[in-house]
Amino acid sequence: SVPVPQEVGPTMVGDEHSDPHLMSILGATKRTTLGNNFCEYYVNDAPRVVLDKLESLGYRVVSMTGVGQTLVWCLHRE
Helix, strand or coil: CCCCCCCCCCEEEEECCCCHHHHHHHCCEEECCCCCCCCEEEECCCHHHHHHHHHHCCEEEEEEEEECCEEEEEEEEC
């Protein structure tokens, strides 16, 4: 059998316009990458852990796509 790799983070969870309260609940920290003029929020959790936390807050996955080696999830909260 072939082992299934699991991404362990960091996971980008938002940009500079994201809800600071939600970012706090996720335990995210804001950082600016050298050369960028904008901030992004990151957590050290694996994506599956972040998705579980968001589900417990009422968010549901609407769609998912891959962009290169990056996965992007779109979520919605009722």
